[in-house]
Amino acid sequence: MWESASESVGGRDYGNGIISSTNQGLKTDGFELRGQSWYVASDIPSDLSVQIGDVNFHLHKKRKFLNYTDLPLFTISVLAKYPLLSRSGKMNRLIYESRDPGLNKMVLDDLPGGPEAFVVAAKFCYGIAVDLTAGNISGLRCAAEYLEMTEDLEEGNLIFKTEAFLSYVVLSSWRDSILVLKSCGKLTPWAENLQIVRRCSESIAWKACANPKGIRWAYTGKPPKVSSPKWNDMKDSSPSSNQTVPPDWWFEDVSILRIDHFVRVITAIKVKG
Structure with a gap:
């Protein structure tokens, strides 16, 4: 393909490389970096810490959803409403399988793309617009696969959007x-x-x-x-x-x-x- 100006996939425009998740379950003004830690600017206290290398991310999960042990995993993710768990099959499963309502920390040192890719993926989950570029797309595409951010969880999830950007913008x-x-x-x-x-x-x-x-x-x-x-x-x-x-x-x-x-x-x- 020779052209790549303002490609549109499924009605979604990828011309400027800026994407966001339209379904927000938690109001936030953005992310803040303090030292080696990222915090969500929200009036709801963080209850989940994700460590990747020497960087910590203070995020959110909903403790109550762990009580719905008789419901399918996908239903649990929908009820959770909190964006990180409802968009990442891997994180949802890790928390669900732990059977520990008090679980408040994860270590994901093997996540491809490292902290740089994860912070973009996390912002996307919280409904914050992120910029896809040639510099971050490969790490973000791999991170989305690792986090299992599939269409089964939400239409227009991160795997779909990074794959579309690769195919319709980068390769042209x-x-x-x-x-x-x-x-x-x-x-x-x-x-x-x-x-x-x-x-x-x-x-x-x-x-x-x-x-x-x-x-x-x-x-x-x-x-x-x-x-x-x-x-x-x-x-x-x-x-x-x-x-x-x-x-x-x-x-x-x-x-x-x-x-x-x-x-x-x-x-x-x-x-x-």
Whole structure:
């Protein structure tokens, strides 16, 4: 796909990369970072601490829902109303299976993406708008899978929204595909199992095989930290119609990748001829 401007999936706009959960069960003004701890700005005291590495998140669960032991897990999550448990199947299950009404702490050191991904996922659960970018999408997609944030729990949950952003925005951009593939180095094996590495490699290879005469996007060798122009954006930094594009224009950009990812891209280019 060559275009990626303002793609819409199921009536949801992903053009600006800002998403939020529409169903809020707890009023909050946002998150506050104090030292190594995140707190929800709410008039309801926190009753659940989630530790990831050396970072603590002070969040909410509803103690009463643990009394509904005769109800199915999904029904319990709906009754809970508190957003974190109703949107994360894993956290709901961990609390439910503990059978401990007093459980107030979890340790999730194996969460892919670490604290950086979890804080974005938590904000999404609380209905706070979050910005999806090439820099955070791979970690957030893996974290959403780990947390089991599926459509079974809520329509438009985080797995759906991150997957749509990857498919309709990232893979249509030259720079973003490279940036996302570069970020996958710390997400093994999640990024492999979710086919993020394969899809980005093939997307890059497909674009690298394009006819140089038709290239209208910038290639710099040093992808910026911000999301790139879309394929149909005609920026001043892009090669002009009178500028000769060398046949190996793509090589410097691809060379910033980790060696195993670089080999994946080169192999994909060979397959495409």
